[in-house]
Amino acid sequence: MPKLLKAKCIAGVSFLALATGIGPAASEELLIATWGGGVEAVWEEAFAKPFKEETGLDVRIVPVPTPEAQLRTQAGDPQYHAVMVTYPQGANLLKDGMIELFDPADIPTAAETNPDYLMRSEDGKLAGVSPYFMYYGIAVNTDLAKPEEFSSWSNLGDEKWRDLLAITRPIYLSSYDLPIMAKAMGGDERNPEPGLELLKKVAANTLTTYSSIAHMNNLLTRGEIAAGPYYSGRVWHLRQQGAENVTMVAPKEGVLMIPYMLVVPKGAKRLEDTKKFLDFVSRAEPQLRGSILGGYLPLNSNAVLPPEAEEQMGMTFKELMERVYQPDWQYIAEQERDRINMLEQLIGAVE
Template sequence: MILYRRSGLATGAALLAAPLAAPSLSLAQPAPGRVVFGSWGGATARMWRESFGAPFTAATGIPVTVAELPDPAAAVAAARGRPQHNVALAASFQAAHLATSDLIERLSPDEIPNIRHVPEEHWVRDPQGRLLGMPIYFVYLGVAFNNTLARAADFASWEGLTERKWRGQISVTRPIFLAPYDLSLYARIRGGSEADIQPGVPMLEAVARNSVSSYSSMATLQQQMSRGEVTACAFYSGQIQMLRKAGQREVEMTLPREGGLVLSYVISIPKNAPDKAAALRFLNDAIDPAKQIMAARSGYIPLSTNVTLPPEVIQEIGMTPEEVRARNWSPNWYTIAADIEARMRLADQVLDRAR
């Protein structure tokens, strides 16, 4: 029995669209010479506070406040052009979606010159070629599995997730992520692209038919996989890296021969945010190699090419950053974001049909 959460689509839409109510977090507007950074909470916020914010303040004298939010992109959307933050962290498809509503600043390479350390295929741009922020790091979408129940060879191809022997043993994510990530990748595997997703629908349906659940949080899936309640799932490399680092060696990640998906993150400047000069300086500074190494220790792989990771970090990732970038596809996120609501509805329909 497939236990899908019917709230998934509504929750996803809320994260993409600007709600009528203001965000619950009350913050003072950033004063001149300040950075107020909107981040996800927990370990992510702690990393940004300690590894990025504190060194930036020490070097520049510009104070950095890291505000912990359920979803920074949703906070930017809710602000409706009157943002409480002048820098926000977002998945690349979220930044592109915000740009379709003119809610983040468009930038030029001259404003953030260190972006030239990032290969252009990872720049997030609008149709006019304007930058939507600084690409900061990435994880990749591969197949995570419990090694007491399956082997890496079982998922040498992404098609392995569609095999009937895994009926009732796979998990899938919510439509808000299933649509931009899994569906886009399956479309490419089946001969389509981020602009032509229909070839990926039958593959997504086949994976969904094998699913026992649609996980509501990464922590939930991690627990299910560690306990053997789920055998495998398309999942995020950084999460598995952190689990194994914490001693949960029964969970592994494999990258099928077709390659995976570069899930990049970008730091952007919300439209009309105060103190743009300080925000630009923060964006430009974030590509500093020392800061990127600290992020890599937390499971995030540098997009910039001016970073040499320590051997122990490369061992945790399982590949060099160059190998990871070469083996994974970086789609045009603006193309995906332009009709993301329709894609989410399609993904939700696929999950309904699989029940």
């Protein structure tokens, strides 16, 4: 039997709809699906409440384990007006024709976002908006390890960390861990072999595969693991909540830049109100609130991080941007299925 615990599939979509009161019948609220584990709380404070104060429109942030899976499950009868997804997930949803496309004039503030982080269709329409990014580095429990012990991505493969690491599921390993580990070891997303060699060593050191943000948060704060590749915003939020034994390390080879997207399911109702919300989250002011509350780094070009945010990050925004790696997300999305299968076999072979 493989040593690693397999992440369980998330089921019960219909039950979730009943439990949250969400159904095909239109709600008076705009329903926005995000991840749980604290993500929803930041969205409520940074985006939903200020939007209501300005427009009078109610927004309910609904935490779900995998927002993209919810969107796909509800194809043809969407229950959410907008859904948060990762950039590669957005690329796949665009390719599959599952999201609404918008004329840039419908979301004017999106023009303040660096065009490198806005996804467009071939005819130039917006596939959603990109309100922020996180970076993917190494989260460390400082009760069990020193941050400097993970100054390189290769440190995750050291035998001293046997049974003291956690990794994510293959669907995310294929998009995040493999590209950044390949880059660190001399390859890139188009040449993943160097990253695969390191991932084999990391898998051998792994105690468990975490199944959700909340799961990984618990593993870190309770000291069940010493470290693991993780999202900067999640560690930021843990520290905001008082977790003094967790910190984020940006290895010397760099960190992976992960833009996030807010997309609209094909056929969703209340498009005019939803466009107003997409425009609102594209502004600098709410994005900066998100940076303070959850470490969500702004993509609006007019946003300037305050000193307290840079202090929490441990570096200036300029220094961070010099260390981030932005891969070809479209290529990663195209290769996703094959690489998920490859990584499932790799993990399954670990004894």
